[in-house]
Amino acid sequence: MRDYRFTLDMKVRDYELDAQGVVNNAVYQNYLEHCRHEFLLSQGIDFNRLTSEKVFLVVVRVEIDYQAPLRGGDVFWIGLNLERISPLRFVFIQDIYRQRDGRLVLSARTTGTAVNDRGRPCLPPELEPLLAAAAKS
Amino acid sequence: MRDYRFTLDMKVRDYELDAQGVVNNAVYQNYLEHCRHEFLLSQGIDFNRLTSEKVFLVVVRVEIDYQAPLRGGDVFWIGLNLERISPLRFVFIQDIYRQRDGRLVLSARTTGTAVNDRGRPCLPPELEPLLAAAAKS
Amino acid sequence: MRDYRFTLDMKVRDYELDAQGVVNNAVYQNYLEHCRHEFLLSQGIDFNRLTSEKVFLVVVRVEIDYQAPLRGGDVFWIGLNLERISPLRFVFIQDIYRQRDGRLVLSARTTGTAVNDRGRPCLPPELEPLLAAAAKS
Amino acid sequence: MRDYRFTLDMKVRDYELDAQGVVNNAVYQNYLEHCRHEFLLSQGIDFNRLTSEKVFLVVVRVEIDYQAPLRGGDVFWIGLNLERISPLRFVFIQDIYRQRDGRLVLSARTTGTAVNDRGRPCLPPELEPLLAAAAKS
Numbered sequence: 001m002r003d004y005r006f007t008l009d010m011k012v013r014d015y016e017l018d019a020q021g022v023v024n025n026a027v028y029q030n031y032l033e034h035c036r037h038e039f040l041l042s043q044g045i046d047f048n049r050l051t052s053e054k055v056f057l058v059v060v061r062v063e064i065d066y067q068a069p070l071r072g073g074d075v076f077w078i079g080l081n082l083e084r085i086s087p088l089r090f091v092f093i094q095d096i097y098r099q100r101d102g103r104l105v106l107s108a109r110t111t112g113t114a115v116n117d118r119g120r121p122c123l124p125p126e127l128e129p130l131l132a133a134a135a136k137s
Numbered sequence: 138m139r140d141y142r143f144t145l146d147m148k149v150r151d152y153e154l155d156a157q158g159v160v161n162n163a164v165y166q167n168y169l170e171h172c173r174h175e176f177l178l179s180q181g182i183d184f185n186r187l188t189s190e191k192v193f194l195v196v197v198r199v200e201i202d203y204q205a206p207l208r209g210g211d212v213f214w215i216g217l218n219l220e221r222i223s224p225l226r227f228v229f230i231q232d233i234y235r236q237r238d239g240r241l242v243l244s245a246r247t248t249g250t251a252v253n254d255r256g257r258p259c260l261p262p263e264l265e266p267l268l269a270a271a272a273k274s
Numbered sequence: 275m276r277d278y279r280f281t282l283d284m285k286v287r288d289y290e291l292d293a294q295g296v297v298n299n300a301v302y303q304n305y306l307e308h309c310r311h312e313f314l315l316s317q318g319i320d321f322n323r324l325t326s327e328k329v330f331l332v333v334v335r336v337e338i339d340y341q342a343p344l345r346g347g348d349v350f351w352i353g354l355n356l357e358r359i360s361p362l363r364f365v366f367i368q369d370i371y372r373q374r375d376g377r378l379v380l381s382a383r384t385t386g387t388a389v390n391d392r393g394r395p396c397l398p399p400e401l402e403p404l405l406a407a408a409a410k411s
Numbered sequence: 412m413r414d415y416r417f418t419l420d421m422k423v424r425d426y427e428l429d430a431q432g433v434v435n436n437a438v439y440q441n442y443l444e445h446c447r448h449e450f451l452l453s454q455g456i457d458f459n460r461l462t463s464e465k466v467f468l469v470v471v472r473v474e475i476d477y478q479a480p481l482r483g484g485d486v487f488w489i490g491l492n493l494e495r496i497s498p499l500r501f502v503f504i505q506d507i508y509r510q511r512d513g514r515l516v517l518s519a520r521t522t523g524t525a526v527n528d529r530g531r532p533c534l535p536p537e538l539e540p541l542l543a544a545a546a547k548s
Binding site for chain 2: 019020024025026027029030033048051056058059060061062063064065066069
């Protein structure tokens with residue numbers, strides 16, 4: 001198992017299951033987003049405050065490899081790392097593990113950037129130290 | 138613009154927007170799934186009937202490149218192509234375009250397979266002709 | 275069957291099903307909201323434009339009687355009527371019917387009002403003619 | 412504030428917000444359902460196991476009075492009580508409070524029953540002691 005900069009414990013809610021009795025594929029993006037926002041908040045970066053200031057953190061690409069399903073009642077945790085891949089772009093590397101057997105549920109890479117309300121690149125200053133520390137070495 | 142084997146017209150519903158006033162990233166996976174299932178149905182393959190027969194069509198990988206957002210009231214369409222990449226795996230190639238300006242909203246590649254209730258590969262016979270026609274040439 | 279002022283045709287999407295294989299209870303509120311917003315739009319009232327002008331149409335009460343479930347693939351339609359119950363409050367009366375057998379799926383009463391960004395009552399002028407016509411006789 | 416038989420702490424996730432910047436009305440039904448299922452689980456009643464045994468706990472009516480909105484980052488808790496209103500029907504009485512000011516967010520009454528896969532009433536035996544204790548006195 002890898003080292004993670006941030007982890008978050010969560011639990012499946014039954015309304016997240018689909019007719020196959022497993023968490024629907026799209027719901028994992030909800031989990032991953034929630035984890036990213038909690039991580040940012042832990043670093044003093046409030047997604048909703050930025051939005052109200054017309055600084056929009058946006059996702060430009062997502063890749064998810066689904067390995068095993070989550071089912072009703074499953075407890076799981078998400079591990080997160082951050083990597084800067086260009087002056088304006090960063091990648092959240094996230095893995096989900098289920099608790100009952102430690103199995104990897106999925107691995108995801110989410111590329112983000114920040115834009116203003118005219119769609120122009122606009123990295124908020126408070127993101128700089130975070131990204132400096134995440135520079136690909 | 139590419140040729141597509143199947144297309145579906147849709148419209149954004151307001152509950153799909155998030156606090157940024159755009160369709161939330163995860164919701165696009167809902168759109169893409171709905172389009173895949175409608176395509177399969179048009180080919181005589183009923184996702185829910187398969188599920189009730191313990192044949193599970195599952196997604197093993199998704200890649201989405203987000204290009205432009207959808208907003209409240211936006212009408213859009215999805216184009217779909219299918220490619221077989223191995224005896225047991227196939228890729229749905231899907232693009233979303235918004236109607237008001239024809240702009241590409243996103244491009245997605247979703248890799249799927251089929252398993253039974255023990256998680257073993259299990260391609261339903263009715264998928265064979267579809268995949269034969271989709272063999273990568 | 276009652277007369278309705280507005281009707282909307284819809285179709286269940288598979289991601290809206292839960293592990294019981296039926297549309298999850300909460301999803302019907304999505305359907306009902308979408309129908310209300312389409313009705314308002316048909317009357318020249320754009321929910322999202324109002325929101326951007328800091329006029330918030332809000333729900334203060336909902337009552338839903340669930341009569342029969344919707345399943346995967348079901349086509350259905352929603353009938354809507356509007357009633358003004360006080361100077362500032364109005365009720366959307368909505369029924370959902372499934373197409374395959376005409377059966378009533380649910381009946382709902384949703385009470386709404388409009389507030390500004392300080393939470394004060396604020397009926398937008400364009401709502402007045404609509405509500406005048408909907409006065410309880 | 413009332414006494415509750417069961418309480419659950421939760422936190423708003425940003426994808427649950429809509430374009431008004433508040434939790435969408437339908438999402439509260441997700442919260443309420445999750446709380447009911449956690450309560451049942453605390454009493455040894457597993458919703459998903461019942462579903463797999465073809466015993467379906469279903470909602471026949473919901474009433475929600477919305478009092479104040481939840482916003483991004485809000486922490487809240489749900490209080491739950493249970494009342495049996497007939498041999499086959501029971502009501503979950505639930506209130507949501509936000510933590511930052513203790514304000515009541517909403518009050519809800521959800522009437523449920525249990526049916527088998529032919530839609531016939533079918534109270535699972537393990538529900539009996541729970542409902543006996545919840546008899547309206």
